[in-house]
Structure formats: C-alpha cells, structure tokens
Amino acid sequence: MSKKKDFLRTIVENDLKSGKYKEIITRFPPEPNGFPHIGHAKSISINFGIARDYNGHCNLRMDDTNPSKEDTKYVQALEDAVKWLGFDWNDNLYFTSDYFSLIHDYAIKLIKMGKAYVDSLTEEEIREYRGTVTQAGKRSKYAKRSIEENLDLFQRMKNGEFKDGEHVLRAKIDMSAANMKMRDPLLYRIRNVHHFRAGNAWSVYPMYDFAHCLSDYTEGVTHSLCTLEFENNREIYDWVLDTLELKPPRPYQYEFARLNINYTVMSKRKLLELVEGNYVSGWDDPRLPTIAGYRRRGYTPESILNFCDQIGIAKANSMVDVAQLEFCIRDDLNKKVPRVMCVLNPLKVTIENYEGAEELDAPYYPDDVPKEGSRKLPFSKEIFIEREDFEENPPKGYFRLTPEQPVRLRHGYIITCKEVVKDDNGNITEIKAQYHAASKSGSQDTSGIKVKSAIQWVSATHAKKVEIRLYDRLFKNEIPEGIEDLNPDSLKIIKNAFVEPAVIIEKPDERFQFERVGYFYTDPVDYSDEKPVFNQIVGLKDSWGKKTKVKKTAPKPQTKKVQIDGEVIPMSNEQKILFEKYTNDFKLNKEIANTLARDEKLSKFYEDVLRKYNSPVSIANIITNEVARELKQKELTELKFRPEQIAELVKMIDDATISTKIAKDIFEAMSKSGEEPKQIVESKGLVQISDSAIILPIIEEVIAKNPDNVEKFKAGNTKLLGFFVGQVLKATGGKANPKVVNKLVSEKLK
Numbered sequence: 001m002s003k004k005k006d007f008l009r010t011i012v013e014n015d016l017k018s019g020k021y022k023e024i025i026t027r028f029p030p031e032p033n034g035f036p037h038i039g040h041a042k043s044i045s046i047n048f049g050i051a052r053d054y055n056g057h058c059n060l061r062m063d064d065t066n067p068s069k070e071d072t073k074y075v076q077a078l079e080d081a082v083k084w085l086g087f088d089w090n091d092n093l094y095f096t097s098d099y100f101s102l103i104h105d106y107a108i109k110l111i112k113m114g115k116a117y118v119d120s121l122t123e124e125e126i127r128e129y130r131g132t133v134t135q136a137g138k139r140s141k142y143a144k145r146s147i148e149e150n151l152d153l154f155q156r157m158k159n160g161e162f163k164d165g166e167h168v169l170r171a172k173i174d175m176s177a178a179n180m181k182m183r184d185p186l187l188y189r190i191r192n193v194h195h196f197r198a199g200n201a202w203s204v205y206p207m208y209d210f211a212h213c214l215s216d217y218t219e220g221v222t223h224s225l226c227t228l229e230f231e232n233n234r235e236i237y238d239w240v241l242d243t244l245e246l247k248p249p250r251p252y253q254y255e256f257a258r259l260n261i262n263y264t265v266m267s268k269r270k271l272l273e274l275v276e277g278n279y280v281s282g283w284d285d286p287r288l289p290t291i292a293g294y295r296r297r298g299y300t301p302e303s304i305l306n307f308c309d310q311i312g313i314a315k316a317n318s319m320v321d322v323a324q325l326e327f328c329i330r331d332d333l334n335k336k337v338p339r340v341m342c343v344l345n346p347l348k349v350t351i352e353n354y355e356g357a358e359e360l361d362a363p364y365y366p367d368d369v370p371k372e373g374s375r376k377l378p379f380s381k382e383i384f385i386e387r388e389d390f391e392e393n394p395p396k397g398y399f400r401l402t403p404e405q406p407v408r409l410r411h412g413y414i415i416t417c418k419e420v421v422k423d424d425n426g427n428i429t430e431i432k433a434q435y436h437a438a439s440k441s442g443s444q445d446t447s448g449i450k451v452k453s454a455i456q457w458v459s460a461t462h463a464k465k466v467e468i469r470l471y472d473r474l475f476k477n478e479i480p481e482g483i484e485d486l487n488p489d490s491l492k493i494i495k496n497a498f499v500e501p502a503v504i505i506e507k508p509d510e511r512f513q514f515e516r517v518g519y520f521y522t523d524p525v526d527y528s529d530e531k532p533v534f535n536q537i538v539g540l541k542d543s544w545g546k547k548t549k550v551k552k553t554a555p556k557p558q559t560k561k562v563q564i565d566g567e568v569i570p571m572s573n574e575q576k577i578l579f580e581k582y583t584n585d586f587k588l589n590k591e592i593a594n595t596l597a598r599d600e601k602l603s604k605f606y607e608d609v610l611r612k613y614n615s616p617v618s619i620a621n622i623i624t625n626e627v628a629r630e631l632k633q634k635e636l637t638e639l640k641f642r643p644e645q646i647a648e649l650v651k652m653i654d655d656a657t658i659s660t661k662i663a664k665d666i667f668e669a670m671s672k673s674g675e676e677p678k679q680i681v682e683s684k685g686l687v688q689i690s691d692s693a694i695i696l697p698i699i700e701e702v703i704a705k706n707p708d709n710v711e712k713f714k715a716g717n718t719k720l721l722g723f724f725v726g727q728v729l730k731a732t733g734g735k736a737n738p739k740v741v742n743k744l745v746s747e748k749l750k
C-alpha cells in the first residue's frame, strides 16, 4: 500500500469503519472501443489497488453501450492489459450489454412513475431547448405525453420501428437546473445497428448516465471511481438510484484527476486516428502510450505501477512530465538487467600487436548491484568501436580515444591509436591501434598508462549484426493537438549495429542495458534468428536536451574513477542529503531532485535562486530544463544571467504575468543578452493576457472557424474543450492566460 493515504482510501476506510459496507467492491469500466493507454493503467491501479488493499474485489466491466465503435479485439486488449499489470478480476468479468434487459426494465419503471418520457424533438432542438448556464432551458412539448403513450413509443423504439434520432427517452428532472446535465438528460437513444455481443436484439441503447449507475448497483459496487470530467454527472447518478428507490446499500461516485502526460496524446479517439492513418505500425507501436505499446517496447509492469503510485491520486487535473515515467523504467531496470555491449555505428579498429583470440571474463552487473553473473566476452585482433568514441581533433574535455589519448576497452585492455586510415573523401574507415597486455581488466594493471574513460566494443569476428530501433517522442510539442504535431524523427532504425554474442538469445523476451547507450528489449514481434531486432526502451539519461546538439562534456577532472558514461553511479552522502531535502522538504519529483542533487553546479545555482525567491518547484523546473542546458556548455561564471534574474523570471510565471511558454522565450533571450527579464517582457510586449475583453473576440473567431467541433462539443464530446483552448492559445502566440481561456471557452460553449 502506498505510504501516504490518498483521499479515496480515506473515504473507503471511513466507510468500512462506519459499517456502511461490509466489502469494498470497485470496478474498472472501460469502453471496448480502442486499446487501453497509460491513463487506463492509472484507473486500473486505483480500482484494483484499492480493492486489494481492503480485501475487497474489483470487477472488470466492458462498458459496451455504443455498438458502432466497439469490437472484441478491444475486449481482448483490455483483458490483456489488466493481467499484464498483475491484477486479476477472478470471475468478475461483466458486460454492460448483459444488463440491457435489466436496464430497460428500470426505464419502464421510470416511465410508469412519470419520471421519464419519449421526446421527439430533433437533436438540434434538444440542444436549443437546453438553454445556457445563464439561461434556463425550456421543456419539450412531448414531455406531456401520457404514460401509456410513452410506454407504447418506447416499446416501438426498442423494436426498431423508428429511424436513428427520431425519438429519445429522457428523464424528467428540471429544465432550469443550475447543473445543465440535470436538464432532462437523455436515457436512451435509437441506434439501428448490430451489437458485437447483443446482436440485433436491440434498437435502443442506454446512455452512459443511465447504464453506469445501474450497472454499478447491480454488481454491488460500493465506490464508483471515475475521472473528474464526470463530476457534473454525479447528480444524475444519484438521481437515478434514488428515484428508483433501490434497496441499500447503493454505490456512490467519487472523482479523481485524469492522468495527462506531456508530449503524449491520451484518448482512444486520437490513438485510433494514429493507428488507422498508419502514422504508427499498430496499436502496439512502441511509441504509443498504449499498454500494448509499452509492453512491446520493453517497459515492465512494475515500472508503470510505480509511476502510477508516484503521481498519486489528486483532485485536480495536471500535466505529468513524461520524464517521470522514463525515470521509473530506468529505476526499475537499473538493478535488474544485465549490462552488455552493442555498437550502433561501427568503426573498425585493428589491433596490430594482437594475434589469435581470447575470452575475457565480464560480469553482467556492477558492484553496487546485488545480482551476480558473468559471460565470456570474445576479444580478437579486429574490433568495432562506436564511431563517436574516436575524435581526430578532439574538443576540450573529450576523454575518449584520440591520436594522442589512449582509452580502455570495457572489460578488456587499454588501446592506443597508431594510425588513422581514411578513404579518398577523407572519411575515417579504420583505426590501427596497439593494445597493452599489462592493462587487462580484472587483474593488476601494471601498464602504468592513464586513461580517462572506458568505451564499449565488440569483436568483429564474433559480433552479431542486429537491427536496433531507437525511439524518440512521438510528438514534438509538449501539448500536442494531433497529427500535425508528430515528431518526424520519432523512429530511427539502425540496420547494421553489432552486439556481443551473449546478447543473442533463443526466445525473445529479454531486456539488456547496452552500456553507455540505453536499455533494450528483444522485439516480441519481429525478433528472429536471422534478424534479431531490439527496441530501445529508454536511454540512460533524460536526453530530450540533446536536441540542442550539445556534445556531452566529460566528467569533471576531480572524478578519479573511470566513469562509464550514463551508468547509474550511487550518490555520495552529500548528494543523498540534497536529494532527501529536495524530495521531502521542497516536494520536487524524484527525477528533478535526482538531476539537481547529482550536479554540483546546478544545485548551487538552484540554491542561489531560492535565496532570492522561495518557490522551490517552479525554480527547479526552470533550472533542470533551461539552465541545465546552458550549463552543459558553460561554467557558472560564464553564464550571462544571474540567480536574481531567474528568480525574477519565475516570479512572473508564478503570478501569471507570463506563461511558461513565454518564459522559455524570455530565457532564450536572456541567456544570450543578459538583459533583465522584465525589460524583455516589456520591450517585446510579452505580458500574459488575462483580460477577457481581449480574449473573447479571439475565442469567438476560433468558434466561428470550427463549426463542426462546436457541434460535436455541444452533442456531448466535452473533451473538445482542450481543442478550443489550444486554438485560442495558439492564436495569441501563447500569451493568453490558459486558466482564463479555459474558463471563458467553457462559458462560451455552454
């Protein structure tokens, strides 16, 4: 169980203590209209997790009330996802469609009570009659139909005597309710389509608001946990159960925040668009945030559950940094998987003074990992090293192989470059080198040769050619809207990489750390003996900053130990203390705290800024992203800006003078010119716009330009709110205050 109790577990505990329920029953109720994504993983971990923690049970319920979009292949994918995450519904697999008769009977009961009526207004009229937030709606004239007429019409709707949209069944509640959802909500609509389970038995299908509460009640669910967008539906949920006077105990609905991750789209509709448009290879494309995608890519269920645990359960929506998920998988694999060698871009090295071949003893794990095991690593005269690990004209701080500087071959010998062979175009084709027999790893090194780093390599004669698939974020924008934001470089296939023999396995279900490169998984679909294929699960470090094409500078001179780039080195005591302080006192997330604590320059700068302005989280964000990028190339003394200026910048973000997007632009300018952030804001007119008189006309324009989406939104697709907000923000060049835009757009669209 997680350390700190979340608000849902608090409710559950109180309900058990008060005797409201004997057993806790939750449910995970997906609609089988697409593959589940990591947002569903959060819901699964909450629902199944709570049931497990309180010795109850969790039902898996396919919420299949929208037949035109549903399919058994999605049912299978949902079952697979729940199982893969390690949960079990035992015998409790249900389908809302199994309750169609029962739900229908409840509808008849409501009609007989005079609490439901058949309405024959058109869709458009229904929308019009509903009114607005500021204006009461008006009731349809059909609400006056007699009980007999309603019963007769509803029967005929069910039998398929009418066309789609001709009639609907509505609850008779209150057309002037403040909560617009309560203005006579729809209970049933006509859909003359085949249902993948119920066949052609039904021409009417219940709406979510009617089916969900009754399904929960029927299954004896106690806590119906859903995401925040259903907050306003809670009143209908209660109304239905109360009006029908159902025998207690009855379920209650509680809402929690939806998971959103940056650089990711997380709605089945958008994912379907990517799959159907062949922008990805299928639902299990390793770049997708689907469970099937993560699974194929090589993520472990533990890492995903840890992630869900870390982000916690909140009552307000927020955006989680995808780096946090990446941290979780790295953290999980760091101590679990063997470390081996792979060369992505081979450069041949011929060791002129070496003859024959030998097998080196190479442990799979470093000393600080409590796992054991080793393999025989073949070494011979011809090897491949990574092209990047040799520089003829090295920049300052380059610690790998150069004509002057020897390097250690990981688990092997030190080599020295003797000759650089080039083709007619001046490209390096080969290095001729010498090895130093006395420098063998694992024995007393008596060579007396000093090196500053160790690099990976493979024996050319023993290595196996493999295909490596490197993945980058699928979207280039932090908050992508759709396919127009796809990152064209999200997949890079390397056909001619080489791995050491130990990496070749019989059955493809293995994960490795390729030293200094990242974590990799045998692709479960395409891996074969002829063509072994490896998916990159995640790099060794958060490498999103690499886009600036800054070469990583070498470790600082005081680092005596030969550092293997990217290997997770245990923290020193001081670093641990900082890490604790950052996570516990400052409430930074682990990834950010880790970055800061391990980097002396960064943490010093961070604390300097904090002394000027106390806003630990916001400051940490800008330091680990923006400032860190600068410090990769520069020393503290070379920075154009001072801690005061960063404090000033963060203050402006915090008080909503500028948006975070604009803050990035200001930072760019400031780091080049050293100008004061306030001045930049003023001279470029970047102040965040919160004035509704300015924002409203832009909203109106966006609304006018997108009549189709307005329709869809008004018809109930509330997720389009994000689309409208995004468009408005875009139109203002990111200057509009997102909170204000959100509020105004919601009002405008009601």
Ligand code: ATP
Residues within 6 Å of the ligand: 028, 029, 030, 031, 032, 038, 039, 040, 042, 043, 225, 226, 227, 257, 258, 259, 260, 266, 267, 268, 269
């Ligand atoms: P989508 O928009 O992706 O289709 P949905 O909410 O319509 O999502 P459902 O299949 O209806 O998908 O959802 C099943 C359950 O998973 C619901 O209880 C829903 O609240 C929850 N869920 C869906 N997306 C998320 C998310 N991003 N974070 C947390 N829970 C989610």
Ligand code: MG
Residues within 6 Å of the ligand: 031
């Ligand atoms: Mg849905």
